[in-house]
Amino acid sequence: MSIHEVARRARVSIATVSRTINGVPTVTPQLSRRVWKVVKELGYYPNTQARALVSGRSRIFGLIVSEITNPFFPEIVQGFEDIAVQHNYEILTTSTVHDPKRMALSVRRMIERRVEGVAIVTFGMEEELFDDLKSRQVPLVFIDVGPSLPRMSNIRIDYLQGIRQAVQHLAALRHEQIAFISGPLTLKTAVARERAFLQAMEEVGLRVDSKYEIEGHHTMEGGIEALKQLLNLPKPPTAVLCSNDMTAIGVMRQAYEEGIRVPDDISVIGFDDIRLAQFITPPLTTVKMSQTEIARLAFHALLAEVQRKSPAPDGSEYVLRTSLVLRDSTAMAPKFSLQHRRATNRKRVKAAIDEIASGRSD
Amino acid sequence: MSIHEVARRARVSIATVSRTINGVPTVTPQLSRRVWKVVKELGYYPNTQARALVSGRSRIFGLIVSEITNPFFPEIVQGFEDIAVQHNYEILTTSTVHDPKRMALSVRRMIERRVEGVAIVTFGMEEELFDDLKSRQVPLVFIDVGPSLPRMSNIRIDYLQGIRQAVQHLAALRHEQIAFISGPLTLKTAVARERAFLQAMEEVGLRVDSKYEIEGHHTMEGGIEALKQLLNLPKPPTAVLCSNDMTAIGVMRQAYEEGIRVPDDISVIGFDDIRLAQFITPPLTTVKMSQTEIARLAFHALLAEVQRKSPAPDGSEYVLRTSLVLRDSTAMAPKFSLQHRRATNRKRVKAAIDEIASGRSD
């Protein structure tokens, strides 16, 4: 069932059907009604492929993420879809699972389907993988790591803003030994977060012991390992700022394992504000980098670029603000050293619990 | 840059280019080499839209999920993409966010893009939403809830298998008061899980107090509420089986709030085995329903249907097995009643902790 069938049944030309469907105002109301009637009856939907072929516009945007199973991404995918739908765009999502081959394949799939633009939301990448896209003048939008070139947009994240709030919050709670667990320092974004932390610490007049700077992996396992290291220090920190939420979750998990209470014994702050952050126990205080907002900005950057007649020579820049979200994983710095209590806490809590568990009741 | 450009530069006809690219064996090696050379030089990728238009095959499958931000789905989306890529299929993912309008829109988007088949992986739905797809003979695959009609496949989940293992496991641990927190009973799948539980309990000769059957929402909040209710019972259960993992996570969260230890005071078992289940504290014992396997079965069901010349009159059926995954949220039933200890546990643990926190050290 094609436009011809509709035209035949409505006794008009295919051009009139096309005009009607596309809302060209010159169509007589009477004919328009006749056409719409047939369209409804037949359940006719135009073939997007044919449309794209002739118009040269696919109405598809690509979205490349690192891995959809990482809790950071689904919100972005959802946000992107939400807006795309409103604008009648389809979205081609690909997940690279950190594999350059998959990434290259993603790019190829995008080109074959003739996407009008691509949002690249990945942790780290090899820029040359996008050469194909660039040479085809496909608009691209990057988060934080892209070049300033025509047809490219960048969403810059203002890390300092939120991290400064986090550090000031900890300082106000009298924390002085504040550790930072970074992401892999091969990632620009991880470096930027750490730099923001250092600057914020300096601003509040706190010095950072280099022993308190640990390189993590932006994973739960990384957080677990990092806290172990930190607790082995002669003077463990009273607060830990993490480069992302998964790391913070690992820290909290390990704290639990070691019988150290969050936030009483140690305060923990994350970064990203993934949805999971509200669900863990205790709910995580974290720096919010709105995933929905990232999706919105990325989509509009692409849309703006597609609609622009001549590209800006240096591309476009957008800025995303970050801000602290207070929940329950932070508290006043403990009066006595964590180290002191750590040795005894676990044993004692266990003993107390065992006593209770033995069944003796009031 | 089109096939014509390639043809011109290789000094052959567009037909030869087409044949070369599609591996039609009649092409002379010499010409083939010439064509490939130009293709590489130009970075030519065929236009999929044009291909689809003429061949009538879009090489796109649709995937409709309830909401990508629900931790259950990302693994399915990833699994589906992984296989699709291997078969040179593109995938159009849509997330209905539980909105029938969005669902209807999803269907429309699928049809407009001329997908060759659609996998519908949603909790509950209104079947008539798919009438458009059905009338167009688009192959459909459902999880557990679809009709037996031509061009439709169903992946039946063998709930009993895994749930029986779970119940037997609890019985072996001497649990007798076992509660079940179901999903919303408007969902067929939720009802099926509860039914499996009831049957398994009967098999091991345990009776189910109707007070122990709580209807949840397949959400963390549902689990929290359900455990509260359960704990208000004169004789709270010693074990809780949940209809999905998010519910189990809510239960564990509430247990923590109330100072009740998992698994020492209460055993908890989930269902689904979402990735998160390994990450919480303690790691959750749960019934695995492999999301990757669901994706794989769904994709192959669609592929088989597309390749089949004449559809089977009653569609196809596939079965997914489920099985218990032992982790740390289950243990022997406590000797003394939970109720007994519950009244004092929290108070006492708190007191013990406070004593320690006051800084008194060995």
Place this chain on the structure above:
DNA sequence: ATGAAAGCGCTAACAC
């Protein structure tokens, strides 16, 4: 084995 040409379903320029 290769090329010429028809046509997939649609939009847009051009006639009337």
Place this chain on the structure above:
DNA sequence: GTGTTAGCGCTTTCAT
């Protein structure tokens, strides 16, 4: 205001 027609980039007969 409406119809006719020329492609969009490709695959696939049908000749040769």
